[in-house]
Amino acid sequence: MDDRLASVTPSTEALEREIEKYRFGAATRRRIIGGAAALLGIGAGTAVASAGAATPSMTAGPFYPSGGDIPAHTDPDLVRKAPGDPPATGQLIYLNGRVLSLAGEAIAGARVEIWQADAKGRYHHSRDRRDVPRDDRFQGAGVLNTSAGGAFQFRTIKPAPYPLGGGSVRTPHIHMKVEAPGHDTLITQLFFEGEALNGADVLLSRIPRTQHSAIVIAYRSSDDVEAGSRSGSIDIVLG
Numbered sequence: 001m002d003d004r005l006a007s008v009t010p011s012t013e014a015l016e017r018e019i020e021k022y023r024f025g026a027a028t029r030r031r032i033i034g035g036a037a038a039l040l041g042i043g044a045g046t047a048v049a050s051a052g053a054a055t056p057s058m059t060a061g062p063f064y065p066s067g068g069d070i071p072a073h074t075d076p077d078l079v080r081k082a083p084g085d086p087p088a089t090g091q092l093i094y095l096n097g098r099v100l101s102l103a104g105e106a107i108a109g110a111r112v113e114i115w116q117a118d119a120k121g122r123y124h125h126s127r128d129r130r131d132v133p134r135d136d137r138f139q140g141a142g143v144l145n146t147s148a149g150g151a152f153q154f155r156t157i158k159p160a161p162y163p164l165g166g167g168s169v170r171t172p173h174i175h176m177k178v179e180a181p182g183h184d185t186l187i188t189q190l191f192f193e194g195e196a197l198n199g200a201d202v203l204l205s206r207i208p209r210t211q212h213s214a215i216v217i218a219y220r221s222s223d224d225v226e227a228g229s230r231s232g233s234i235d236i237v238l239g
């Protein structure tokens with residue numbers, strides 16, 4: 001690993017503190033509601049929390065876009081900043097999902113925000129000062145409100161891994177924040193099924209194995225949607 005990178009990236013200890021800071025207590029607020037799985041209408045290949053359980057929360061990390069780090073464009077197409085702009089580098093992916101209550105009811109109008117590294121593993125954030133090239137075509141973050149059926153779709157690219165201090169590497173992941181009136185705000189991270197680095201990821205490994213299916217998404221080829229794209233889906237459950 002490049003020592004220059006280690007010296008300017010957040011330490012594992014710093015991330016630990018972030019975990020505590022941003023943990024919204026999903027585990028303690030979890031309620032069991034019988035029959036929720038049936039109400040959810042879970043489709044094959046959709047990542048979803050256990051019946052009656054909220055999606056596990058995770059740290060927002062140091063690169064949450066706020067203040068001067070909010071991109072000029074925040075539409076749900078992160079692949080290009082504005083229509084007609086050249087596309088970002090990377091594997092094109094569609095991140096599809098629904099936002100649901102613990103009872104499995106769709107939550108319309110929920111605010112869903114994602115942010116992630118680009119195909120070089122670089123965040124478009126002032127706190128990411130690593131000496132690696134940045135793909136300036138990539139938007140870095142996006143936000144939308146769910147449809148009447150609670151659905152959302154982002155068009156983005158698969159983020160690359162990036163180094164942490166101490167020699168560890170973050171496996172590819174997409175950060176997500178979901179807010180809806182009357183529900184707990186959720187901050188979490190979404191992972192890619194089958195990724196070699198998943199098993200060693202310092203933050204994913206803190207989530208009990210039984211909950212991984214709620215945040216690890218299987219992406220499949222979706223040339224019918226757009227040539228060369230891969231698509232995955234997730235049901236986000238708010239407490």
Ligand SMILES: [Fe+2]
Pocket residue numbers: 061117170173175
């Ligand atoms: Fe991250």
